[in-house]
Amino acid sequence: MFRRTLSLAVALCGAIAASQLPEFTQQYSQRLGGAVDELRRVVQRFDTDAVRVGEDRKGALTRLARSPDELARLQSVAMLANVARLETLQAQQAEMAVAGPFGRIEAFLSNPDPALAAATWNSFQPGVPATGEGAASGGAGFLAGGGLMAFLGRLFRRRPGMVAAR
Numbered sequence: 001m002f003r004r005t006l007s008l009a010v011a012l013c014g015a016i017a018a019s020q021l022p023e024f025t026q027q028y029s030q031r032l033g034g035a036v037d038e039l040r041r042v043v044q045r046f047d048t049d050a051v052r053v054g055e056d057r058k059g060a061l062t063r064l065a066r067s068p069d070e071l072a073r074l075q076s077v078a079m080l081a082n083v084a085r086l087e088t089l090q091a092q093q094a095e096m097a098v099a100g101p102f103g104r105i106e107a108f109l110s111n112p113d114p115a116l117a118a119a120t121w122n123s124f125q126p127g128v129p130a131t132g133e134g135a136a137s138g139g140a141g142f143l144a145g146g147g148l149m150a151f152l153g154r155l156f157r158r159r160p161g162m163v164a165a166r
Contacts, residue, residue, distance in 0.1 A: 005052055011146035018141025023127035024099070025108045030122040032093050035116060039086040057083070075103060089113060102136075 043057075050060035055114045064076035 003149075007146060007149035009140045010149045014145025014148075015139065015142035018144070020126050021105055024120065025105050025156055026127075027124060028108055028112070028116060029093075029104065031094055031116050031120050032089060032096070032113070033112075036089050036093050039082055041087065043079075043080055043136075046082075066156070075164065096125075106146055 046060070047057050050057055053060070055063060061079060064072045064079070066072055067076075069143050092107065092111060092113070095103050099107050
């Protein structure tokens, strides 16, 4: 009786946890959009300043990198990192935008941005799984939790005919 109750409890916990994945992905997607918007503004501001001094982005970054001023060289490296991160985040945002309900989860899980994922986790608000993908994820979690308990039960079950050595 205890084993069945424990198995059901683990399966339900799996269902509840897995049903939150679509909500987490949705909150991550919102944060992703905010990060893309802000990085785009930073890069556009740099590009505008580069044009004002008669350079394109590449020329301005090269100019900064060759500067005798250490701060200018560091800013060149920082802006290169901003541009690279913007491109990466835009690619993930585009992938998530065209993906179906489960595709968004896959797009997130395949290559999450660690900083965005951590920030999303730190402010995550669980949601009631009111969507099809939430219900399906919950069902998968229920089956995974139940399967885990069944596997563990078989693994640790006493086998008939075996006598413990004393």
